[in-house]
Amino acid sequence: MSEQQPQHGLSRRRFLTLAGLTVAGGALSACTAMPAAPAASTGSTEAESAGSGLPFADQELNIFSAQHHNENVKGLWVPMFEEKTGAKVNWIEVGGGDVDAKYAVFVASQDSSVDTMYTWETLNAKYGRTLMEDITEQMDPALMDGLVAAPRKALNFLGKQYGVPFDSNMAIFMWNKEIYEAAGLDPEKAPESWAEFIEYSKPTTGDGKYATLFTMGDANSGFVTYVSLFNSTGGQLFSDDLTQLQLETDEGLLAMQSLYDAFVTDAVADPAGVTVASSIEQGKIFRAGNMAHYYAFPNHYTLAQDPEQSQVVDKVQTGIIPGLTLRSGSVNGFEGYAINRFSPNKDLALAWLEHTISPEVQSLVALNWGRPPALSATFDDPAVAEKSPQFASVKEQGGYPSPRYGSPFYFDVGAVFVEHMLAMMDGNMTPEEAVTTIQGEAQQIIDDYWAKAG
Known part of the structure; x- marks a missing residue:
């Protein structure tokens, strides 16, 4: 995203x-x-x-x-x-x-x-x-x-x-009330935790459609996807001075495992997301009525109410993102x-x-x-x-962490994340192995940057 x-x-x-x-x-x-x-x-x-x-x-x-x-x-x-x-x-x-x-x-x-x-x-x-x-x-x-x-x-x-x-601007949660109702869910109530998010996603996945889509198409979008989950763990991904990546932690593994579960274990996230590199494209898929819910930027609600580019006019609602450990977390x-x-x-x-x-x-x-x-x-x-x-959802979402962890080495570190997250989703490494590998390779990039830049 x-x-x-x-x-x-x-x-x-x-x-x-x-x-x-x-x-x-x-x-x-x-x-x-x-x-x-x-x-x-x-x-x-x-x-x-x-x-x-x-x-x-x-x-x-x-x-x-x-x-x-x-x-x-x-x-x-x-x-x-x-x-x-x-x-x-x-x-x-x-x-x-x-x-x-x-x-x-x-x-x-x-x-x-x-x-x-x-x-x-x-x-x-x-x-x-x-x-x-x-x-x-x-x-x-x-x-x-x-x-x-x-x-x-x-x-x-x-x-x-x-x-x-x-x-x-920060991501909030948006869902299609019509799809919720058809799946036997309360159309007025969003999931309030990651566990509920998966629970809601299972009955809204089927017939060739998936409940949600996470963008993984490039270094930026894939890193943002990971951070959007990590920010609800209560952890801090980088040290304050941006010299240390702090991924190899309980919080880092929890976010990685949850992403793996969405794509592989529970298979509720559209695998096409590995080629989608923009929330702009993500929003188009939602507005076509092809998924139940996702982490959306607020202007996507405005677009969803435009009959010239939306099939879900008056069918959507917003709330805050369901969290892993905290009630919520987002990314800016x-x-x-x-x-x-x-x-x-x-x-x-x-x-x-x-x-x-x-x-x-x-x-x-x-x-x-x-x-x-x-x-x-x-x-x-x-x-x-x-x-x-x-x-109103943005205001409530603002009470929870939403750092993007922008840095001089953002794209290089993001590329490491995406490379190994995709390998994990393909079954070539476990979430634990992905965390360990990313920690080592990304930290080397960070060390090299500061050695040159001072």
Whole structure:
């Protein structure tokens, strides 16, 4: 399960092997000896002195973003920003799965052609120190204090703020009431534990259909699937300083065994999930009426109510994810924007970041996109509560752990997880062996990173 678009082509692990770590090596070397970045521009003052009345009249802002932001960010937020500031926005986009490689090239070349860029927890951790401007002292504290704490923290790496979140997106639970009722289950009541989740899944599996689907199609989606289970064990997967993987524990094994049971022992998870690398595709399967329940991002509820792309309109309900040891646990899909440290237009880029968390944009995040907003006050808008009832589940889900464990080595460690989880599902190793093998191989990746990066 992953809100970002899938990684395309070779896996990150395979790519790094074939490429001899060339690009990544350039990025790592940049971690320790970065050249001075351009100072913040004075464009705001200059524009205002020209008497235009708009703070950034005739200036250009180059935004680098992901394709899944096209409809909402480019289509709605950008025109508002241009009207408000007088700036002209140039929009550059790539598939979400291609962003990591692009940013590695930006670091190596000290690219100044873009001013602000798409980010999420892992990109923030991996490229914060080398590509993104430290905005800890630049953002108005009053604006930052108005944000939901968890997404703000996710874009802070080792005490420095490198990005501003525009949502508080995290997975919740969604089920098809019609399928529940047909299976003799209470359509108004969701499972409240992993054991109940399996119990509910058995009668809703059959006739070529499976009760649920977990995404395992690439390093990102497979790691997120594992973490979404692990986070309800009460364990902590990484040390606070990100130097130690803590998988070889009772909690780590419990999550691995549970995933194995869903795919193999109880066979309630669709085996096609091993090729699905995006929650976007996962949601399409649910909206076609082809599974009973799954871990869904909140905007999937909005999509499920759209008759143009859903067969389950008025048939779905949301709640919190059933947990293994804790009542619940989740995984976040927080996204935001950062400033390119090499940009000559940092004042204008900062204005864009502030725009993304303005009340008017945050209303669009909630009402048009169906994502939970980053601005806490937006949740209190009656229109938001009426149109997005799933946010009540988000609010409750927020009381339980939802770390994504973003790190500079996220994709490489994720590739190790997926490689051995798939081998486990194919019967080539036990859950215990998978945990031990992943612990050893992933820890070596982590050790190697810190030895080079410092």
